[in-house]
Amino acid sequence: GQNIDQPTEMTATEGAIVQINCTYQTSGFNGLFWYQQHAGEAPTFLSYNVLDGLEEKGRFSSFLSRSKGYSYLLLKELQMKDSASYLCAVRDGNYQLIWGAGTKLIIKP
Amino acid sequence: ETGVTQTPRHLVMGMTNKKSLKCEQHLGHNAMYWYKQSAKKPLELMFVYNFKEQTENNSVPSRFSPECPNSSHLFLHLHTLQPEDSALYLCASSQELGEGNEQFFGPGTRLTVL
Numbered sequence: 001g002q003n004i005d006q007p008t009e010m011t012a013t014e015g016a017i018v019q020i021n022c023t024y025q026t027s028g029f030n031g032l033f034w035y036q037q038h039a040g041e042a043p044t045f046l047s048y049n050v051l052d053g054l055e056e057k058g059r060f061s062s063f064l065s066r067s068k069g070y071s072y073l074l075l076k077e078l079q080m081k082d083s084a085s086y087l088c089a090v091r092d093g094n095y096q097l098i099w100g101a102g103t104k105l106i107i108k109p
Numbered sequence: 110e111t112g113v114t115q116t117p118r119h120l121v122m123g124m125t126n127k128k129s130l131k132c133e134q135h136l137g138h139n140a141m142y143w144y145k146q147s148a149k150k151p152l153e154l155m156f157v158y159n160f161k162e163q164t165e166n167n168s169v170p171s172r173f174s175p176e177c178p179n180s181s182h183l184f185l186h187l188h189t190l191q192p193e194d195s196a197l198y199l200c201a202s203s204q205e206l207g208e209g210n211e212q213f214f215g216p217g218t219r220l221t222v223l
Contacts, residue, residue: 008149030207031209044111045212045213048211050209089152095207096154
């Protein structure tokens, strides 16, 4: 079967750095997405990786290793507004999006 | 605002009721999706429409019936639901199906079935 694994919950301190990992096992691979979802709101797109390496976008970076079936989302200079769930999703060989259950990130002052 | 709107935002219904969820996208996208989101579970894809044609039905029970009259509007008709159908129902759209096309989500309808 296909699955996406990410930690259920993480806690970090305001101003610090946190890395949220995502490992996947899918039939084929056509890209990996990270989304942010605040409680009671819509998921919003953060990043897309299809080639190995690091993509940087301001305070957020996303890394992909296709050979290891692994990605991480790196958040720097954490702010209280970064408290949210972070969803990892992989597009498989049939171009279906397979979603992880999300990582709830709690930021403490 | 993502350019995708959903109504109603909250819905409480009995098991014998019939109701409809509405989704509208103002982005000029060609693909639209219905998802079910339950607590601590991955998003479950229910239906996919591409240029108004249904391309995906992920073994969804017939008590959920989608309708896509045009590329901008998507409905989910509900009848004789079960309490386990209580969840957040999210609508999304993307420019096209396939690689690299990020999905834009609406705020969802929080559904409670009594």
